[in-house]
Amino acid sequence: MLSPTKASAVGEYVERKISSIQKGILAGNSHARATLSRLRRDINGPSTNWMIIGNDIYSDWPVGSLGNPDDDALAVNAVVTALGLYALHQQSKSYGVAQLRKDDEPSVSFGRACRMIGRNNRANPQDGAVNNGVTRRLGAAEAAPTFEGKVWFFRALIRLMRSDDSRITLNYRDFARDLYLIQQPENASQVFQRWSCDFFYRTPSNKD
Template identity: 35%
Template sequence: MTTTALAPAGMPERVRHVVGEHVTRLQRGYLADESHAVAALARLRRGAGKEPHQVPDLLGLIDTGLLYGPLPSGWAPREEDLTQAEDAVHVALTLWALHQQSKSTGMHQPDSRERPLGLGAGVRRLMPAGDIDETVLKRLVRAGTAPHLAGLAQRLRDIVVLLRREDIALDYALLADQLYRWQQPGGRDAVRRLWGRSFHSYQPRQNSQPGAEGTGAVSASTDFDDTVKDAS
């Protein structure tokens, strides 16, 4: 795949663009049972929850050239920025590959106001309407309070396993953007707020089962933001 010559303006947007393009292409090929895509997912899946240096087999599998062009200011990205961007791409793509395994529908779907598919909304969809599953919620809280990206990747892996079991899709381009921002100064608090907002944005029908679509009132018995503060 050839990346476009014109890079998106900022590094978070570049990360989001790279993941969105590769996931969309590989997902289409995987669902069509194309051998190259099936093989690529098998390689990516082995990296889920691991740091890039632990899976050298992935070297060269994904074209990340879009990350390295000059920024709008004319300056080249810093080494730290590039490392954080590469790590965010790695975590998002490997988690998606784990999520997509053996599924006949795409587990990457775009987030929208009408159909929230951020991480928080995905966790909320694991719970019945009108009820908060504290065990599931704590998984999201623990992810938000991870001490470093490697720990976050492992905690997200545990959540993805649950989402996969219930056929609940995520927007992995959005997740990649957030993983990059999470590594910036003040980014952890900002991303936790986004996950909390996403958690409350999904409003299931009353009496719906985990994973079901719909709208309706969400129980206010638990406040995600307060729970995160208690765990911090």
């Protein structure tokens, strides 16, 4: 299967999982809260605890679109990371932090979501990104030689989104797709180029 096709399938699976979790969280469902806790604990830990999160990842793995998980570690890494970062982002929030397909607003990529960090900062109301270290973290993520190293910086950026007071949401379907692609040297640069454009470029009608 071609990488773009597999990457899209990874995004679809992650969105389906997150949609179910987020719906449960907003409804006060204890099972959804427990799932969120497991996934969040895993992304915050030093290594993946497969026996704790295995059921959340593999019980309904879409073999038709993603194949056997044993045959594609990149897909597993992308799914586990996207779900863990969502769980971290959603922690203690009363609204859904994942932008789902049904939303009418333009897709919020990881680059665009990072641009939103600090935008309500009174000391720098036009753009808090430079002052709060977002640019540095994005650059460090791009330069990190391993996927695990990149995820370390992604986790720091997600924490900044969670602590921001402007209700930053993120399209986790597209983020999961990108997490799959950045594990491939031939695709990683293109992903960071898109994020860079979304982070820095301002159209005349888009000054957020």
